[in-house]
Amino acid sequence: MARDETEERDTGESLERLNQNLARMEELSKRLVAALSARKPGDAGLEGPGQELMLKTGMAIWQEALTNPAKLMERQVSYWSQTLTQYMELQKELSQGHFALPATEDAPQDKRFSNPLWQTHPFFHTIKTQYMISAEAMRSAVAELDGLSPRDKKKVAFFAGQIIDLFAPTNYLATNPDALEKAVQTDGESLVKGLENLVRDLEARHGEILPVLADPTAFHVGENLATAKxxxxxxxxxxxxxxxxxxxxxxxxxxxxxxxxxxxxxxxxxxxxxxxxxxxxxxxxxxxxxxxxxxxxxxxxxxxxxxxxxxxxxxxxxxxxxxxxxxxxxxxxxxxxxxxxxxxxxxxxxxxxxxxxxxxxxxxxxxxxxxxxxxxxLDSDFVDAIERQVEAEGYLDSHYMSKTFSYLRAKDLVYGPAVRSYMLGEPPPAFDLLFWNGDSTxxxxxxxxxxxxxxxxxxxxxxxxxxxxxxxxxxxxxxxxxxxxxxxxxxxxxxxxxxxxxxxxxxxxxxxxxxxxxxxxxxxxxxxxxxxxxxxxxxxxxxxxxxxxxxxxxxxxxxxxxxxxxxxxxxxxxxxxxxxxxxxxxxxxxxxxxxxxxxxx
The missing domain is CATH 3.40.50.1820 (Alpha/Beta hydrolase fold, catalytic domain)
Known part of the structure; x- marks a missing residue:
């Protein structure tokens, strides 16, 4: 009986903490909405590829479909084949009552997928594998696309890479085992801290989502940085x-x-x-x-x-x-x-x-x-937008340079920190180099x-x-x-x-x-x-x-x-x-x- 009472008490305390965290999240959600509404609409030229590039790309794809439909179909069939093979392998493993992916020594290492569940759990393994198949299909489609100049192809490849990084399953709570495990272990506390971090960054950046990379309170210029006499x-x-x-x-x-x-x-x-x-x-x-x-x-x-x-x-x-x-x-x-x-x-x-x-x-x-x-x-669509910005403001705000450099390494400087801060609820690290990186001009x-x-x-x-x-x-x-x-x-x-x-x-x-x-x-x-x-x-x-x-x-x-x-x-x-x-x-x-x-x- 004593054991049952202890378990009941622990369950009650856990439920109470969960309800408290849900109440905190409701309050934070109000601040979140207010912070997002503070974001000023920016110049479209600074937010993504220009219409000219999208038109060129669309025409190149259409031209390829008209002149070489076999190539397009071959690429599509290959994608379908890989997806179907993945499904059949999953079904085979489940029908045998177990699931384990055979290790491949030459498989590329990606620290985003270091949790063992990406390998052993049917749901997460399927999500990860399908993401990898889709990402490679997108990269190949861009690389094999004719009808674009080398410069335009490089730009399309960059923006395609941004889309691939954005839709990584690790970026979303429902498909991130690390975030889900921690949320369960902490009775939702990690999600509350994550939301607090998100609201903090949004309020500091006037509605713009760009994670803080280093603890802003850990360093002071002239005290523990820049101390040479x-x-x-x-x-x-x-x-x-x-x-x-x-x-x-x-x-x-x-x-x-x-x-x-x-x-x-x-x-x-x-x-x-x-x-x-x-x-x-x-x-x-x-x-x-x-x-x-x-x-x-x-x-x-x-x-x-x-x-x-x-x-x-x-x-x-x-x-x-x-x-x-x-x-x-x-x-x-x-x-x-x-x-x-x-x-x-x-x-x-x-x-x-x-x-x-x-x-x-x-x-x-x-x-x-x-x-x-x-x-x-450095093409005209982006530079034109920069020129409009500096004509209106008189200077280029440090935010734009920070954002540009961050998205050149989006996995490491945007999405990785965002996952740790917003989904795992971790504070930004006390890292002097990243502190300096955020102290831009x-x-x-x-x-x-x-x-x-x-x-x-x-x-x-x-x-x-x-x-x-x-x-x-x-x-x-x-x-x-x-x-x-x-x-x-x-x-x-x-x-x-x-x-x-x-x-x-x-x-x-x-x-x-x-x-x-x-x-x-x-x-x-x-x-x-x-x-x-x-x-x-x-x-x-x-x-x-x-x-x-x-x-x-x-x-x-x-x-x-x-x-x-x-x-x-x-x-x-x-x-x-x-x-x-x-x-x-x-x-x-x-x-x-x-x-x-x-x-x-």
Missing amino acids: GAVVFRNQMFELIQYAATTEKVHQTPLVIFPPWINKFYILDLKPQNSLIQWIVDQGYTLFVVSWKNPDASYAETGFETYIEDGYLKAIDVACAVSGQDQVNAVGYCVAGTTLALTLALKAKRGQARVKSATFFTTLSDFSDQGEFTPF NLPGKMTVQYLRGLCQDNGFSADGFALMGEKLHVSDVRLPICAIACETDHIAAWKDSFLGIVQMGSKDKTFILSESGHIAGIVNPPAKKKYGHWRGPEPIGTPDAWKEAATYHEGSWWPHWEAWLSKRAGKKVPARALGNESYPATDPAPGSYVREIVTG
């Missing part, structure tokens, strides 16, 4: 210039200036002491200056590359020279800041100026003839259009020249010693495209390094971790594949090899310098104030 020695409307405190008794005579991209904030190079490139450079005996860009709002609508170069690059170089008492600096540009550094160097060459002794380019594009995975976002209206039209679409810098500041700038105008680091799996600045731009530069002294990993991990790769290796080879000429074939692979980080290259161009050692001088005194401690700004309009 230094001070702001100059500030204008474009940037703060941070000089970092020397950690060695002597430093190289020629200072180093790093220009990070203004698409994100500079502290990716100083996340924590263990992987801080900024701290590592200082520890090697360099006087280091780093630019921290202003996060623009609508008042920066007319800010273009001209302003970034004149009031940004040239001014930062002048201040670094004045503070260090030198006539020249070595410079580093990362991503779009590397592209702009190349423009700056081309301009200085036209003007006969030589205040930069050498340049290093991190994951930099200067030839945009192949736009890789960004092709869907706006882009000025004029600069955005110049970049998309003049560089990406027209490929002006490596084609006929890029008109800027009264000059026609070409990548071949860059003639000083250069070192370029590209990353093997970079989906933002593909290494082969980066290589092609370096080949066209007019420098006689060129070094090219190919790091393993991607856009961030390939650059932020400290020697102590011994994680990713790199290739070093002959002078970058010819094709990227030929260069890599002739290159030698080396274990570990490329940082020491680059520093050896840089030290030969950094002059003799002199006593370590103090922060700032009389003309440019040290003011706010690093990381400054601009990096902490949150601009919403």
Whole structure:
């Protein structure tokens, strides 16, 4: 009797918790509706493929059906055959009173389907297998579709991939065994927490569904991120210039200036002491200056590359020279800041100026003839919509860049986090890299259009020249010693495209390094971790594949090899310098104030 009473009590408590959770969900549902209603209708050109692409695709499919119906029927019959075979195998297993899929060693691993129930449970196995069959059928149909240009086919393949990722069964509660199991185990508590997370994100993003990737309360810039010691020695409307405190008794005579991209904030190079490139450079005996860009709002609508170069690059170089008492600096540009550094160097060459002794380019594009995975976002339908947006707002809100980069890796940066947060009810992780990734910045209206039209679409810098500041700038105008680091799996600045731009530069002294990993991990790769290796080879000429074939692979980080290259161009050692001088005194401690700004309009 006692046991029965205990079970009855446990059942009653469980039922009470379930009813409480259902009541909380009802209240959250009201907030959910309110949050969704706050979403402003956006430009249709920013939400999906343009009508022209859909019309072209539809016509290509129709033309194929008319001219080669056998091909279309063969594809359809193959799809039916696979589906029917799956059904028959299921029936056979069930008729024998068991269900287990024979393991296949060559089956592709997909962490979305790691729960054993996807393999052993008839319902979930059927759902997963049918999804895989349908996904492959869609990919094949796009790949075999004639009547589209290679560029249009690439765009159709991208959007088809988005549909495939969206309809994965793991994205829906009824077909996600992990979410269902946890909901049962927690008496619905996981679903309540998930709904709380969803409402939180919707309210924070004004009705737009894009999951928060990292715990926003776990990190504080200047406290447990961006902690290298230094001070702001100059500030204008474009940037703060941070000089970092020397950690060695002597430093190289020629200072180093790093220009990070203004698409994100500079502290990716100083996340924590263990992987801080900024701290590592200082520890090697360099006087280091780093630019921290202003996060623009609508008042920066007319800010273009001209302003970034004149009031940004040239001014930062002048201040670094004045503070260090030198006539020249070595410079580093990362991503779009590397592209702009190349423009700056081309301009200085036209003007006969030589205040930069050498340049290093991190994951930099200067030839945009192949736009890789960004092709869907660089055709006129999307760029036209961006131009309308910046004309109306004066700037491109950081939300659009975050969304674009996220959907390039939708499985990992959209749907995976959404499942964990909204269906499993898990809090976002305390992950510094993802925190930085979400701490994005706006882009000025004029600069955005110049970049998309003049560089990406027209490929002006490596084609006929890029008109800027009264000059026609070409990548071949860059003639000083250069070192370029590209990353093997970079989906933002593909290494082969980066290589092609370096080949066209007019420098006689060129070094090219190919790091393993991607856009961030390939650059932020400290020697102590011994994680990713790199290739070093002959002078970058010819094709990227030929260069890599002739290159030698080396274990570990490329940082020491680059520093050896840089030290030969950094002059003799002199006593370590103090922060700032009389003309440019040290003011706010690093990381400054601009990096902490949150601009919403």
